[in-house]
Amino acid sequence: MSPSQGKTLLHLLIAAAGSGRRMGADRNKLLLPVAGRPVLAWTLEAALACPAITWIGIVGQPHDEAAVALVVAAAAPALPVQWILGGDTRQESVSRGLAALPQEAAAVLIHDGARCLVEPELLTRCAQAVREAVAAGAGMIAATPVSDTIKQVDEQGAITATPDRSRLWAAQTPQGFGVAQLRQAHARADAEGWSVTDDAALYERLGLTVRILEAPPSNIKVTTPFDLVVAEAVLASRRQAA
Numbered sequence: 001m002s003p004s005q006g007k008t009l010l011h012l013l014i015a016a017a018g019s020g021r022r023m024g025a026d027r028n029k030l031l032l033p034v035a036g037r038p039v040l041a042w043t044l045e046a047a048l049a050c051p052a053i054t055w056i057g058i059v060g061q062p063h064d065e066a067a068v069a070l071v072v073a074a075a076a077p078a079l080p081v082q083w084i085l086g087g088d089t090r091q092e093s094v095s096r097g098l099a100a101l102p103q104e105a106a107a108v109l110i111h112d113g114a115r116c117l118v119e120p121e122l123l124t125r126c127a128q129a130v131r132e133a134v135a136a137g138a139g140m141i142a143a144t145p146v147s148d149t150i151k152q153v154d155e156q157g158a159i160t161a162t163p164d165r166s167r168l169w170a171a172q173t174p175q176g177f178g179v180a181q182l183r184q185a186h187a188r189a190d191a192e193g194w195s196v197t198d199d200a201a202l203y204e205r206l207g208l209t210v211r212i213l214e215a216p217p218s219n220i221k222v223t224t225p226f227d228l229v230v231a232e233a234v235l236a237s238r239r240q241a242a
Contacts, residue, residue: 010052010107011054011102011105011107011108012108012109012110013059013094013097013098013101013108013111014040014044014056014111014113015059015086015090015093015094015097015173016028016058016059016060016064016068016086017061017087023222023225024225028061028064029114029223030113030114030116031068034116034222034231034232035236039116039222040058040071041075042117043113043115043118044058044077044081046116046118046120047118047123048075048077048078050124050127055079055082055101056079056081057081057101058083058084059084059094061086062085068083084097089195090197094110095190097110098183101179106178106179106180107134107176108130108182109127109175109176110175110176111173112173112221114222114223115219116231117219117220118219119216122215122216122219123174126174127176129211129213130177133176133209133211134177134181136209137181138203138208138209138211139177139178139181139182139199139200139203139210140175140177140210140212141175141176141200141211141213142172142173142175143170143171143172143212143214144214144215144217144219145168145169146168146169147165150163150165150168171200172215175198175200177199181208185202185203185206185208188202188206189202218234
């Protein structure tokens with residue numbers, strides 16, 4: 001039996017087709033520097049350090065291809081890292097990523113490239129969780145319990161409800177699914193004209209189960225200049241602890 005037999009080969013898609021609009025930058029925020037390296041470089045480093053991942057696809061926009069190629073080359077990956085042309089939305093980009101997966105792909109993790117503080121340990125736990133979820137016909141997402149009191153408001157900004165925060169979780173990535181099932185979900189979304197902000201929402205619309213795997217609050221998505229400051233501080237702290 002070959003080393004790849006007897007276990008689920010796990011493929012990772014990194015969503016990297018974003019912009020720098022909310023960052024106030026003139027380029028993709030994943031190419032902005034944090035702690036001396038591009039945001040994407042930290043994300044890729046963590047993925048490459050996860051032994052469960054056997055293949056990585058980076059989904060991005062054509063104008064970023066050359067810059068992303070430099071990030072990949074600097075990482076000197078020991079496993080295949082493939083560039084995939086993304087779409088106009090995250091949903092379309094993930095759909096294109098799914099279409100580009102190798103034929104043998106059975107389970108996939110999808111991770112936002114902007115979550116550059118993800119650690120190999122979380123990816124490894126997600127890898128195990130997605131295997132268990134897929135065996136049960138379910139999906140899984142990394143998430144963290146909400147600590148703030150959340151207010152629901154109307155169009156005028158008036159509070160209409162205060163949900164019980166003990167039942168609220170902030171969705172993160174990685175999110176993991178069976179490849180065939182997720183492709184079917186995206187095909188249904190395309191046919192019905194659904195627009196969602198993450199893949200778990202597709203499962204929810206179809207009545208499919210999605211399980212939560214608790215992740216650390218440090219697994220933030222770098223979106224604003226303040227997030228860059230936070231990411232810099234967390235990476236500095238990790239270097240000191242190493």
